Amino acid sequence: MIMADSADNLLLGITGEIQSRPDLWRTFLGLCDLGPRFCGTPSERAALEYIEAKLKGWGAADVSRWEFDYTGWRCDLCELSIPAPPPGWEFGILPLVYSAGTPTGGIDLETIDLRRGTPGDFERAGDAIRGRAVIVDADYSFATHSIHRRRKFLPSVEGGAAALFLVNPRPGRFPVTGSTTASGSSIPAAGISREDGALLRRLGGKVHLNLQVETSPARAANLIARLPGRGEGRTVVLSAHYDGHNCGESALDNATGVAVTLEMARLLVPYTGKFFNDLEIHFFTVEEWSLQGSRAYADSLSEDNVKQIALNLNLDVVAGSPKLTFLCNGFGDLAEWARETLRDEPARCEVSEWVAHNSDHANFLRRGIPSIRLLAGMNEEDSDCGFHLSPADTTDKVRREDLAAAAGAAARVLLAALDSELPLARMRTGAEAAALLPHYGFAPPPGEGE
Numbered sequence: 001m002i003m004a005d006s007a008d009n010l011l012l013g014i015t016g017e018i019q020s021r022p023d024l025w026r027t028f029l030g031l032c033d034l035g036p037r038f039c040g041t042p043s044e045r046a047a048l049e050y051i052e053a054k055l056k057g058w059g060a061a062d063v064s065r066w067e068f069d070y071t072g073w074r075c076d077l078c079e080l081s082i083p084a085p086p087p088g089w090e091f092g093i094l095p096l097v098y099s100a101g102t103p104t105g106g107i108d109l110e111t112i113d114l115r116r117g118t119p120g121d122f123e124r125a126g127d128a129i130r131g132r133a134v135i136v137d138a139d140y141s142f143a144t145h146s147i148h149r150r151r152k153f154l155p156s157v158e159g160g161a162a163a164l165f166l167v168n169p170r171p172g173r174f175p176v177t178g179s180t181t182a183s184g185s186s187i188p189a190a191g192i193s194r195e196d197g198a199l200l201r202r203l204g205g206k207v208h209l210n211l212q213v214e215t216s217p218a219r220a221a222n223l224i225a226r227l228p229g230r231g232e233g234r235t236v237v238l239s240a241h242y243d244g245h246n247c248g249e250s251a252l253d254n255a256t257g258v259a260v261t262l263e264m265a266r267l268l269v270p271y272t273g274k275f276f277n278d279l280e281i282h283f284f285t286v287e288e289w290s291l292q293g294s295r296a297y298a299d300s301l302s303e304d305n306v307k308q309i310a311l312n313l314n315l316d317v318v319a320g321s322p323k324l325t326f327l328c329n330g331f332g333d334l335a336e337w338a339r340e341t342l343r344d345e346p347a348r349c350e351v352s353e354w355v356a357h358n359s360d361h362a363n364f365l366r367r368g369i370p371s372i373r374l375l376a377g378m379n380e381e382d383s384d385c386g387f388h389l390s391p392a393d394t395t396d397k398v399r400r401e402d403l404a405a406a407a408g409a410a411a412r413v414l415l416a417a418l419d420s421e422l423p424l425a426r427m428r429t430g431a432e433a434a435a436l437l438p439h440y441g442f443a444p445p446p447g448e449g450e
Helices: 004-020 023-032 042-057 119-129 150-158 194-203 251-271 292-300 303-308 332-341 361-366 400-418 430-436
Strands: 062-081 093-095 107-113 133-137 163-167 189-192 206-227 235-241 278-284 309-315 324-327 349-352 355-357 371-376 441-443
Touching (some): 042 206, 107 163, 163 194, 206 292, 235 292, 235 400, 303 309, 309 361
Antiparallel strands (some): 062 206, 093 189
16 A cells, blocks of 8 residues: 555645646547547547557556447438428438438428427327327436436337437537437437427428438447556556547547546556556447447456456546536445545535446446446536537537546545555445446436435
């Protein structure tokens, strides 16, 4: 163990570097300059090479690609029109990943407005959904009361809908996107802007949707850097996903998390062999497509491998608001440790026991591993974090001081975990882990009502 005064000095030194040096901000901008990093595109491959070059340039000796297969998908055409639009009106539309296509030339559909798309909205609509294009609002992604898009998509499919339109709740004439399911979609699904949604709802009637897609076998690579400790402890996994959606710069989601994770690597490479526990730094891809990169990795772990992991600290959308939340995913003992660790943290932080099934940590959680997601903008629906999953996810939504604060808070938790000789939390059994993940999105911790 690093002596307490040495550990305090190390944290002070690291946070001082984060605040005073331009590396973190330059890394963030450099990643955004490569484009949105949509899976299967040159932008995604360039990001992988960028991260790999950074790690090796800083002296990380053990950096490897972890390859896996997945189903590739691309959209060649996505168009929406109505018979008599207002003069000059043009629809902005983005397909949801793994959306089904329409017949060549498109399809004419009657619409039905299910407003927010709550379970009650679907129940009241009943058979009226069948054969129609369902219109529902997208919720703010990072609120405990939000309904994940998948919990609107699946009832649409089950109800016999012919298509789904997800409406961005934010003004600004930009559509919203996301994914359907990793197994694919039987219906076309796309995101539209708030203004386009308001027009469709007001006019009613038919729409014409033309969505042409292709699927094919594909292969992608997670990137793993290993920084051994003294060989006495277990492994702490720090993670972030480097892929994004095919719009904007994917700055919030997740250039912020990747930049902070790379900054941790830059600052900790010189301390290889010094900590009680080993550090593995994982950069996952195909996260935006139902967390497939981390799922493939987590599924490959043997039970002995799983027991060796003390913690997964996952960084995803860590700026866009000065408010940071360490989500401890139903691990009350982990939350207690995190609160004590963050007691003197100057950044605006809170620790929550709510469960978040919406980023890569969920696949570690699924294996019973203590898992934390660091997130900005929790329950702040007006924060800039709400611009993610849209063409407005651009660098201007991220403040340099917020990114530095996230890096400082992450460093505090990471250093404490690396130097801990005691378990941070109890591993959960498979049944306990499954109970923590009832559905996509947020769920209350065990024993707390919805």
